[in-house]
Amino acid sequence: MGLDIRWPIGLMFTVIGALLTVYGALKSAASTIPVAGTDHNINLIWGIVLLVFGALMLLGAVRGGKNPPSA
Amino acid sequence: MQSIELHRIDYAILIAYVAFVIGIGWKLARYMKTSSDFLTSARSIPTWVTGLAFISANLGALELVGMAASGAKYGIATAHFYWVGAIPAMIFLAVFMMPFYYGSKARSVPEYLKMRFDERVRALNSVAFAVMTIFASGISMNALAKLLNQLLGWNYNVALWVCSGVVLLYVLKGGLTSAIYTEVLQFFMIVLGFAPVVWLGLKDVGGWDKMTTALHGVSTENGFKENAWSSAWQPLLGGPAANPMGVDWFAMIxxxxxxLSFGYWCTNFLVVQRAMAAKNMTAARNTPLVAAVPKMFFPFLVILPGMIAIALTSMPDKGYRVPPPIVAQANYDKAVAAVKNADAANPAAGVAAVGEALGKKVNAEKVSVLISTVAGFKGAPNQLTDTQIQSGLYNSIAEYDYDGVILSLVKKYCPPGLLGLALTALLASFMSGMAGNVTAFNTVFTYDLYQAYFAKGKSDSHYFWMGKVITVVGIILSIGAAYFASMYNNAMDIIQLVFGFVNAPLFATFLLGMFWKRTTGTGAFLGLFGGIAGSALFHAMTIAKGNVPGVKGGYLGVHQTFPSDMAQNFWLATFAFTACFVLTLVISLATKSQKSDADLKGLVYSLTPKIVDNNIPVYQRPAVVGIVLLIVCVILNFIFW
Known part of the structure; x- marks a missing residue:
């Protein structure tokens, strides 16, 4: 079916990842949950994870061109 | 009490998701030219996409909520719903059954039944399936609207219609392809939305070993051996009394x-439809295998949170409890008044009054302490506020709402931002639950009921148009079903009960039909009917310990008592399957088959040329991949033995 699904997946997670990363960077106090053993800025960390995932999907879509691999 | 406040960032994430989902529908709309494009995706989708959609169609939100609840109630043995109750059946579907579904060119499971047997079997299966999908979709939407109402304070009706509207928009535009694409999106949303919750929870509880130690305490406190929550098999081998599920290994296996597992995974058109949309036979057969990989590891995402929650509850310093059932604010107000008016010298009367006001069982000790604290500070400047008293009451309710476990963890560990992500994942899975059911419904209705019985031989554009109309009708009926489920407290119990009756015997029909060419249409039809009637009768004459005769069974007299609901359910399925199997077998032998061997070519195992896999790489051969997956699954069972 004409649309390679990696495009919407990649774009969406890039957008959401960017939102989380920016929010985490600007509001580090509100992004840190004081849980035993962690004082990480979880929004920032997870935002970056989502960005990387989104970028990988986009990369796959670009390189796969019109013929997505059939796993 | 479980309300959550959303920030702008949370709404931004939610809106981004909805926009993308609708956008996908819009993009796909221009590829929808025939009824086959719309209803079956014209068999064009690559394996990894159908595979993830296959698993995602099953991973509804109710499953997410329910599995965390079971993880808390029963511990790691809940993983059997994955390792025992899914993987083997998915491999069987891929290796043995998919060649017939895909190779027969049937567009749906009921259509296969028509080719193999006759119209009667198809009619019985398609009507039952159509009704089930509508109710399943309605139940899912009711739960979503209720959740949004309790959690975010949205109006129930608005939530129900808006969410249904979003689903309608993208399904109507992009058909099955749209539903499948959204399911893949939802798959990643769920994994990436819940993984941080599990990670933070596990860190908070002090790691796997600390959690296991805490679960040992929970087990002994509940009167079991210490591994009852943390071992998957050993408590089962000790018999129904040795594990919190109350089942034995035979009923389990x-x-x-x-x-139950083969009946669901191998015959339910909702999941099988995903594999049938694959672009070729190899892709179709590999779909359930691709799905089996994440399925095997899902317990760590969906069951582990429940185990973390119950471990946290046993650690007083963590300040966590499994949430109590939701109590209306009016009842809390009454209970707060009861605490204030209680006589500190006679706490027992106060405790009773508080329990009555809340309408729940309360922990007498905690309420007494609360009463004496309130009395002690009365009139003092630092006397307890109503809010403080209410939170004391919240903690003293001695009943658990296990279904609230997953949300309470999300609330505990997610700051604004991450919270939006997790909630969007949950919302996404509710909506795709509806989309999955509606896309299965419109295919079965259009091809197996409308085309077969009402309007034969019309042009394709007519059926394409009808498919769209039925999609709208399906959504409206689902909304009706949602209202039905919301009006009657035990509507859900009854619906699920009927699902059980209809589904339990079905696999016997398929097993005999696919692997024994002598099975006749009459045998299959009457056997299926007998199996359904048999399971209703079995239910009417048995009951689980602790239940009163009625909706839970036993209304025709109690002839057998099972240690738990789950045990009753497993034995009912066993009985229904056996009844259907024997009846179909005997009646088939007594009746003459209407089909010749030539008719059954491609539909029955012994009359179909074996698929030769030599031309595809080893790692893509279903039999090879299936065996590898089975071995990994056995290893997992051993690790958590």
Whole structure:
């Protein structure tokens, strides 16, 4: 079916990842949950994870061109 | 009490998701030219996409909520719903059954039944399936609207219609392809939305070993051996009394692992439809295998949170409890008044009054302490506020709402931002639950009921148009079903009960039909009917310990008592399967088959040329991949033995 699904997946997670990363960077106090053993800025960390995932999907879509691999 | 406040960032994430989902529908709309494009995706989708959609169609939100609840109630043995109750059946579907579904060119499971048997079997299966999908979709939407109402304070009706509207928009535009694409999106949303919750929870509880130690305490406190929550098999081998599920290994392996699991994974058109949309035979056969990989590891995402929650509850310094059932604010107000008016010298009367006001069982000790604290500070400047008293009451309710576990963890560990992500994942899975059911419904209705019985031989554009109309009708009926489920408290119990009756015997029909060419249409039809009637009768004459006769069974007299609901359910399935199997077998032998061997070519195992896999790489051969997956699954069972 004409649309390679990696495009919407990649774009969406890039957008959401960017939102989380920016929010985490600007509001580090509100992004840190004081849980035993962690004082990480979880929004920032997870935002970056989502960005990387989104970028990988986009990369796959670009390189796969019109013929997505059939796993 | 479980309300959550959303920030702008949370709404931004939610809106981004909805926009993308609708956008996908819009993009796909221009590829929808025939009824086959719309209803079956014209068999064009690559394996990894159908595979993830296959698993995602099953991973509804109710499953997410329910599995965390079971993880808290029963511990790691809940993983059997995955390792015993899914993987083997998915491999069987891929290796043995998919060649017939895909190779027969049937567009739906009921259509296969028509080719193999006759119209009667198809009619019985398609009507039952159509009704089930509508109710399943309605139940899912009711739960979503209720959740949004309790959690975010949205109006129930608005939530129900808006969410249904979003689903309608993208399904109507992009058909099955749209539903499948959204399911893949939802798959990643769920994994990436819940993984941080599990990670933070596990860190908070002090790691796997600390959690296991805490679960040992929970087990002994509940009167079991210490590994009852943390071992998957050993408590089962000790018999129904030795594990919190109240089941034995035979019911688990045969009832769940064989009958229920094969009945669901191998015959339910909702999941099989995903594999049938694949672009070729190899892709179709590999779909359930691709799906089996994440499925095997899902317990760590969906069951582990429940185990973390119950471990946290046993650690007083963590300040966590499994949430109590939701109590209306009016009842809390009454209870707060009861605490204030209680006589500190006679706490027992106060405790009773508080319990009555809340309408729940309360922990007498905690309420007494609360009463004496309130009395002690009365009139003092630092006297307890109503809010403080209410939170004391919240903690003293001695009943648990296990379904609230997953949300309470999300609330505990997610700051604004991450919270939006997790909630969007949950919302996404509710909506795709509806989309999955509606896309299965419109295919079965259009091809198996409308085309077969009402309007034969019309042009394709007519059926394409009808498919769209039926999609709208399906959504409206689902909304009706949602209202029905919301009006009657035990509507859900009854619906699920009927699902059980209809589904349990079905696999016997398929097993005999696919692997024994002598099975006749009459045998299949009457056997299926007998199996359904048999399971209703079995239910009417048995009951689980602790239940009163009625909706839970036993209304025709109690002839057998099972240690738990789950045990009753597993044995019912076993009974229904056996009844259907024997009846179909005997009646088939007594009747003459209407089909010749030539008719059955491609539909029955012994009359179909074996698929030769030599031309595809080893790692893509279903039999090879299936065996590898089975070995990994066995290893997992051993690790958590």
């Amino acid at each position: 045969f009832g769940l692992g064989f009958v």
